[in-house]
Amino acid sequence: MKKRNWLVAATLSAALLAPTAQAHPIWMLPSEFNLSTEEAFWITVDATASHGVFSFDKPIGLDNVSIYGPEGERRRIGPYYKGQRRSVFDLQLETSGTYKVELRGQPRYMTSYVIGERNTPRRAFGSKLEVQLPEGARDVRTTAMQTISAFYVTHRTPNTKVLETTGEGFEFHALTHPSDVIKGEEARFRFTLDGKPAAGMKVELVPQGTAWRDSRMQVDLEADADGVVRFTPTQTGPHLLSANLRMDIDSPLADAAGVNYLLSFEVLP
Template identity: 40%
Template sequence: MLAKPTLIAASLALGLSTFASSAEAHRRWLLPSTTVMAGEEGTITVDAAASNGLFVFEHRPLGLDDLVITGPDGQRVEPVVIGSGAYRSVFDLKLARQGTYRIAIASDGMMGSYELNGERRRWRGSRAEMESAIPEGATDVRVSENVARTETFVTLGAPNDTALAPTNSGLEMIPVTHPNDLVAGEEAQMRLLVDGEPAVGLELEFVAGGTRYRDEPGIRTLTTDANGMVSLSADEPGLYYLEASAGRGEYEDGPERRLSYTAVLEFMPL
């Protein structure tokens, strides 16, 4: 019989195929009241929700425990949380510095199950807690990690890139075209990374908001190239949604991990 540490290591070595598509799961999004502001300072309101129709409040709010806002100087900015209702969470963000703010809900948690004394038990927590959480004598240990990032971008005055630096954790998008300088009718370039390395051959879904009012949602499936690059283009100005999901094993050997990324981007009129 394998000892517990060996079982955990063996379980973590398993790869994972792609996540369920957005057609099978509710979309998660952060919706700012505006993405570009002028002046010395300003305040925006952000809605955080999950729904079937894009930017329609009809399913559930997103929790804000993992909300991280990075300011134009690279430092963390604290929001004013208004609260959560039946369908959305809401917070205000004061823009006190000129430049670009990265607003993200970024979570990284472990899930596990094991047998002890003939009983199947489950556990959820952080990677640091995993070894102590699964007791000695446990068998049939199964562990996976879930890394998710949901984000949007807002700029006061002239845009800058400091907040856009990669975290090198999980699946993320690094804008090549600035995310608050997107124009309908012009291609925008984005790079997708997995733990800081190019996400090669990754499929993404790109769709305009307002799906509730269209017979066809108009989802476009895009694929990253050998450098993790993808081109986005919008025929009409408005808010657009980007989603990607994958397993760690599609890119390199490593622990079983579910990776997901979503973003809300605004394309302005030409």
């Protein structure tokens, strides 16, 4: 068990590390976002690292998947499978309310610097405490990179327990409940890092089906001074929101945080 954990973690971190800026977006897509059944009900979730929305490319480790029930309680992952092109897991929704499913990678530290007469840019892995730099390294800057992928699924009546924030780490504030995003109506999401607004953060929003159309139909958004992103969906169906945060932080380990947050949600008619 321990060995498997380690292997999966290694695979995942390799995926996260892969040429930093060029890492594939990691996302999850559930079979349903809203359920009306009165009994317990299983949903199934696809998880992959892919530029297509929502098409599969590479499987991902599932050890970092956390499931939270309507009272905020940790819940168990059901049957799972890691294939060649995607990973799959099931989860059971037993009680009414909103569940959160999150894949939160550990921060990875990347240090960039320039060296030599020609200011050659170089990179090294490791936090400010760990990294070993050659003599004469200048403009040293360490970034803590983290990928977070999430979705919310509601069994009957939505609630907000799993949407409560703590002021720690990167957080999503659902000013619009993720089960209440409607075509033609403005939705508002807010983002913070350690409670500070993600002001000016770049956000991409792409509706499903990129494999079968010409235009990616990507909408580029920017968070306002309070970290709020506003958009009015023009079509229904699953969407992928990808937020890219770059923010200076006060930490002994890094000078800046780089977060890629990917939220899958459904736009209702």
